[in-house]
Amino acid sequence: MKLDKNELMAIKTAIDKADTILLIPHKSPDGDTIGSAFGLYNAFIEMGKKPTVACVDEPAPVFTFIPGIETIKIGIDHIDYDLIIIVDAGAVHLTGVHELYPTLFDKSREVVNIDHHPTNDLYGKYNVVVSTAASTTMIIYQMLVDLNLPLSRSVSTCLLTGIYTDTGSFMHSNTDAKTLQIAARLLARGANLRGISKEIFNTTKISTMRLWGRVLKNTYRTSEGVTMSVVTQKDFNECGAAYDEMSGVVDYVNAVPDSLYSVILTERQGVVKGSLRTLNDEVDVSAIASDYGGGGHTKAAGFTVKGRLEKEVRWKVIDC
Numbered sequence: 001m002k003l004d005k006n007e008l009m010a011i012k013t014a015i016d017k018a019d020t021i022l023l024i025p026h027k028s029p030d031g032d033t034i035g036s037a038f039g040l041y042n043a044f045i046e047m048g049k050k051p052t053v054a055c056v057d058e059p060a061p062v063f064t065f066i067p068g069i070e071t072i073k074i075g076i077d078h079i080d081y082d083l084i085i086i087v088d089a090g091a092v093h094l095t096g097v098h099e100l101y102p103t104l105f106d107k108s109r110e111v112v113n114i115d116h117h118p119t120n121d122l123y124g125k126y127n128v129v130v131s132t133a134a135s136t137t138m139i140i141y142q143m144l145v146d147l148n149l150p151l152s153r154s155v156s157t158c159l160l161t162g163i164y165t166d167t168g169s170f171m172h173s174n175t176d177a178k179t180l181q182i183a184a185r186l187l188a189r190g191a192n193l194r195g196i197s198k199e200i201f202n203t204t205k206i207s208t209m210r211l212w213g214r215v216l217k218n219t220y221r222t223s224e225g226v227t228m229s230v231v232t233q234k235d236f237n238e239c240g241a242a243y244d245e246m247s248g249v250v251d252y253v254n255a256v257p258d259s260l261y262s263v264i265l266t267e268r269q270g271v272v273k274g275s276l277r278t279l280n281d282e283v284d285v286s287a288i289a290s291d292y293g294g295g296g297h298t299k300a301a302g303f304t305v306k307g308r309l310e311k312e313v314r315w316k317v318i319d320c
């Protein structure tokens with residue numbers, strides 16, 4: 001992976017000058033954005049800087065093993081930091097702070113945008129966006145190597161978490177030789193792969209089991225060859241499940257052979273979220289998601305629209 005040398009040097013200067021550094025993961029944080037933020041957090045701690053990770057949403061309890069996670073601030077009460085780094089957020093609204101702090105995105109401030117979403121609109125003063133990277137943590141790995149910054153065991157565990165989750169434990173089509181090569185280098189540096197797989201993939205709460213049961217039971221195939229499922233607010237309530245417990249179930253729905261693509265519609269508090277996946281080489285689900293104001297990657301994308309789910313003969317989205 002080749003990163004732009006001039007951009008990297010400018011970021012290195014900004015890091016050297018900075019004492020306090022704010023790291024912002026995207027809202028509804030996943031393993032890649034958490035791994036990215038805490039990978040940098042641990043590297044900066046080792047460099048004697050004063051980093052803070054602040055996110056508008058609380059991370060799921062599965063991330064308790066991430067070194068430093070106990071320091072995370074929920075909500076952002078000020079942006080008075082020497083340097084601000086936003087990780088794995090393809091668009092400004094995904095940070096959840098764009099309305100509160102619009103100056104973050106007008107390039108007047110020291111803001112670094114590190115991301116791998118092809119739809120990223122380069123909102124930072126400095127931008128490191130590599131859409132061929134399977135995870136944002138892969139880009140951060142390359143940055144730390146190129147800039148000769150710390151890559152300790154803690155940093156490596158954080159970075160491997162992002163690769164592991166964004167590739168669906170190396171099963172998604174974004175897994176290539178480079179992905180495995182970087183994963184191997186992180187393992188060699190002591191990354192805790194066993195811990196990651198145990199905490200993230202082999203830990204399923206009873207409420208999650210029940211919720212996934214509903215999703216699997218509701219799965220059907222449309223006449224167009226799309227595999228669909230739905231889950232309503234009522235399902236969440238009855239299963240005692242939180243929204244983040246949906247994470248991962250779309251891969252089961254996507255496993256139906258010969259699907260054009262798969263989509264799960266999730267109803268939550270006045271909005272309907274669509275999660276799209278495909279194993280079909282011909283299909284770009286980010287284009288379908290963008291028809292509904294969303295975006296993402298060619299093989300994994302999503303959107304959110306206002307409304308609720310109502311059952312007629314088939315499920316469809318109804319305006320509120």
Ligand SMILES: [Mn+2]
Nearest residue numbers: 032088136166
């Ligand atoms: Mn990611």
